[in-house]
Amino acid sequence: MDRRKFIKSVGVAGTVGTAAMAAPAIAKGREKLTMVTAWGRGLAGVFDAAVHFADSVNAMSDxxxxxxxxxxxxxVSGLSAVFDSVTSGQADMYHAADYYYVGQHPAFAYFTAVPFGMTPNELHNWYYHQDGHKFHLELGEEFGLHSFLCGNTGPQAGGWFRKEIKSAADFNGLKFRMPGLGGKALGKLGASVxxxxxxxxxxxxxxxxxxxTEWIGPWADEKAGFQEITKFYYTSGFHEPGAGLAVxxxxxxxxxxSKAHQKMIEIAAGEANLWNLHQYLANNSEALTRLQAAGVKTLEFPDDVWDAFGKASIEVLxxxxxxxxxxKIRESVEKSMKASAAWDRLSSGVYGAQRSRVLG
Structure with a gap:
């Protein structure tokens, strides 16, 4: 069955009301696009990326x-309704993390993150200079979408826990929030995801x-207030080493x-992608210092837990x-990731280690 036709035939679940969904506005050469998002208003970083993108388009178009x-x-309310409203034509565009839609197609995960996947630099190498955007468009064909990366959270933390994780067995029965294929990997360890x-x-x-729960990283997590509830924070996760957002x-x-308006959207998405990534990176270290001062205990998962993450992740993929x-997408990603990592390890990896040794 053609998924696009099916989505249009069943309508949009979870909408506030189709009467609220205005028809596209076109008047005297002016266009108005309604963009629904996966984010609560003001949600640090992710909603910022959506607003920054929209502001850039509005400014460029005069x-x-x-x-x-x-x-x-x-x-619209809920994550699935965001996607459905756009594919059905009841909204013009969305801003979200595409891995929310792995139920529609598992390949959507590659345009946010997959477990043991790409860092931000590796993702951007693949997306902008190899096959990444081509595959994003090919995947979108099935759902009537034209997509661009439009934000990146950087490396995400392993998450907040009520108690320390000392072995993979501690995930058995644990009720944990984690979307995407990383969540499916945790499910293989017995977690209720x-x-x-x-x-x-x-x-x-x-x-x-x-x-x-995992959320994003120190800055966004501090804004969310998780440190008010629990003090065990794992600073490195396996699930999202560089999570992309998308329109x-x-x-x-x-x-x-018009071709001009299409190009403005493309340029604004790329600029928002870079701006958002460095919004997180510029704020994370200071936020982490504040969290630690507030009594948060920063931890790393033991090696055997990482091994369990790896085994489960490979099974999911x-x-x-x-x-x-x-x-096709997995093979393209892994080939690109291997090539990017080879040079990064010998250049930036060596430099970073030597800088720390020399400067402390």
């Missing part, structure tokens, strides 16, 4: 192309509905725009290899 940003819950929107995570952790635009709507597109 008012001829306006992007109206809607937080999650304002026009949940995917929650960012705006719901604090309350779920505070109430005991979940035992732990997905209804393809028919995108194709109906291997389980999707019957899908031809997933297979």
């Amino acid at each position: 008012g001829t192309l306006e992007i109206d940003v809607k937080a999650n819950g304002e026009l 949940q995917t929650l929107p960012g705006s719901e995570v604090y309350q779920a952790l505070a109430s005991g509905a979940i035992d732990g 997905g635009i209804n393809k028919d709507r995108f194709n109906g725009l 291997d389980s999707n290899m019957e899908d031809p597109l997933f297979k």
Whole structure:
């Protein structure tokens, strides 16, 4: 069955009301695009990326192309409704982490992050100078989307826990929030994995509905307030070494725009991608210092836990290899990642170690 036709036929689940979804605005050469998002209004970093992108488009177009940003819950509610509203044509575009939509196709994970996957530099090498964007568009064809990377959280933390993790067995029965294929890997360790929107995570952790959560990294996690609930913080995770965010635009709507407006969207997405990555990186270290001063205990997973993460992650990736597109994308990613890492290890890796040794 054609997934695009199916989505259009069933409509949008979880919407606030289709009456609230305005038809595309086109008047006297001016365009208005409604962008729904996976984020609560003001959610640190992720919502910032959506607003920064929209502001850039609005400025470049001198008012001829306006992007109206809607937080999650304002026009549609829930993660799946964000995707469905755009593929069905009831909204023009979304801003989200594409791995929220692995239920639609597992290859969406590669445009956010997969366990033991790419760092931000490796992702950008692949996306902008190899096959990455081509594959993003090919995947979008199936759903009527035209997509661009539009944000990156940088390396994500392993997460917040109510108690220390001393072995892989400690994940058995643990109620933990982790989306994407990383969450499926944790499920293989016996965890009860949940995917929650960012705006719901604090309350779920505070109430005991979940035992732990990953979110992003020190700056965003501090803003979310998780240190008020638990003090065990694992600073390196296996699941998202450089998590990309994306804009997905209804393809028919995108194709109906002028070439100039299309290019403005592309440029603004790329600029927001860089801006957002360094927003996180510029703020994380100082935030970590504040968290530690507030009594947060920063930890690393033991090697045997990392080994368990690796085994489970490979099983998850291997389980999707019957899908031809997933297979092509995985092979492309791993070839690119290996090549990028080879030079990075011999250049920046050596330099970083020597700088620390010389300067302390």
